[in-house]
Amino acid sequence: MADISTEICGVKLKNPMVLASGIMGVTGSSLANVVSHGVGAVTIKSLGLKPRKGHSCPVISTFKSGMINAVGLSNPGINTGIKEIKKFKDLCDAPIIGSIFAFKRDGYGELAKKISKAEPDLIEINVSCPNVEDEAGTPFALDKKAVYKTTKITKKNTDIPVIVKLSPNSLNIKEIAQACEKAGADAINMGNTLGPGLVINIETARPILSNKFGGVSGPAIKPITMKRIWDIYDEVNIPIIGTGGASCGKDAIEMIMAGSSAVGIGSAVYYRGLDVFEKINKEIKEFMEKNNYSSIKEMIGIAHESKL
Numbered sequence: 318m319a320d321i322s323t324e325i326c327g328v329k330l331k332n333p334m335v336l337a338s339g340i341m342g343v344t345g346s347s348l349a350n351v352v353s354h355g356v357g358a359v360t361i362k363s364l365g366l367k368p369r370k371g372h373s374c375p376v377i378s379t380f381k382s383g384m385i386n387a388v389g390l391s392n393p394g395i396n397t398g399i400k401e402i403k404k405f406k407d408l409c410d411a412p413i414i415g416s417i418f419a420f421k422r423d424g425y426g427e428l429a430k431k432i433s434k435a436e437p438d439l440i441e442i443n444v445s446c447p448n449v450e451d452e453a454g455t456p457f458a459l460d461k462k463a464v465y466k467t468t469k470i471t472k473k474n475t476d477i478p479v480i481v482k483l484s485p486n487s488l489n490i491k492e493i494a495q496a497c498e499k500a501g502a503d504a505i506n507m508g509n510t511l512g513p514g515l516v517i518n519i520e521t522a523r524p525i526l527s528n529k530f531g532g533v534s535g536p537a538i539k540p541i542t543m544k545r546i547w548d549i550y551d552e553v554n555i556p557i558i559g560t561g562g563a564s565c566g567k568d569a570i571e572m573i574m575a576g577s578s579a580v581g582i583g584s585a586v587y588y589r590g591l592d593v594f595e596k597i598n599k600e601i602k603e604f605m606e607k608n609n610y611s612s613i614k615e616m617i618g619i620a621h622e623s624k625l
């Protein structure tokens with residue numbers, strides 16, 4: 318019987334599926350509902366210090382091979398987020414990842430201290446949102462000094478393991494990953510949406526999104542995510558959550574073989590529904606049994622040593 322459990326920084330997951338941040342919001346009950354659909358861990362929508370409205374609609378659109386979004390980090394603020402994480406923990410035992418974002422480095426320290434009170438299993442720092450550039454400037458994830466300092470200040474303010482969520486836009490991802498590890502990051506999530514990109518409605522002759530531009534996700538970005546995971550696995554010794562474009566068991570297995578210990582699922586929830594988690598787990602299990610893999614651990618990074 319294939320064992321599909323996995324582990325991130327000592328936190329045990331029943332299976333490698335992680336609900337990506339921003340997909341099912343912040344409420345404890347909606348996140349707990351995802352657990353009932355077979356996910357291994359959930360990530361709350363990124364929380365900031367204050368409530369934030371985000372961009373006006375339309376904020377999401379699909380295209381042939383993926384999605385584009387510019388939600389603009391809308392969220393109810395850290396204080397409400399803390400209550401919702403506690404509610405989730407009352408409702409179920411699955412691990413929860415508390416995601417935080419700030420526009421200034423010190424904000425991450427303050428948020429890390431606050432969110433730790435809710436005792437999420439892991440804290441993820443979103444330093445890579447591509448669709449708030451007007452307000453936030455270049456994402457910290459693209460600058461190795463900025464990512465180092467942001468990780469360091471977060472680590473200083475919490476005892477909970479910290480995941481740094483990076484950007485597929487980074488062309489120097491090895492240096493960026495190294496900076497994370499040096500600053501004490503416990504894991505890396507590779508990664509956020511790619512872009513910003515643009516989709517135009519040809520009937521109205523206008524961009525579809527109110528923000529015009531947005532982060533690109535879904536199948537279109539998977540090969541980019543894959544190469545970034547590959548490079549990070551080569552460079553550092555901390556676990557990776559591979560996120561960006563996975564929508565079936567084969568995609569998840571590819572990400573694991575490139576070096577991911579777990580696989581984040583975002584856009585696929587929109588086009589395959591919440592059952593996507595159970596379906597992918599089943600597909601992973603079937604593949605493992607057919608190919609004589611007994612554990613996820615056996616497959617992590619295996620493509621790096623493959624001599625076939």
Ligand SMILES: Cc1cc2nc3c(=O)[nH]c(=O)nc-3n(C[C@H](O)[C@H](O)[C@H](O)COP(=O)(O)O)c2cc1C
Pocket residue numbers: 337338339340362363377384386388390416443482508509510534535536538560561562563581582583584585
């Ligand atoms: C509608 C939407 C909202 C998102 N909000 C967040 C967010 O608040 N924080 C974050 O770190 N990532 C956010 N993301 C990025 C996803 O978590 C994920 O990294 C990205 O979509 C790539 O994965 P996918 O191809 O499986 O969707 C969002 C993505 C979408 C589509």
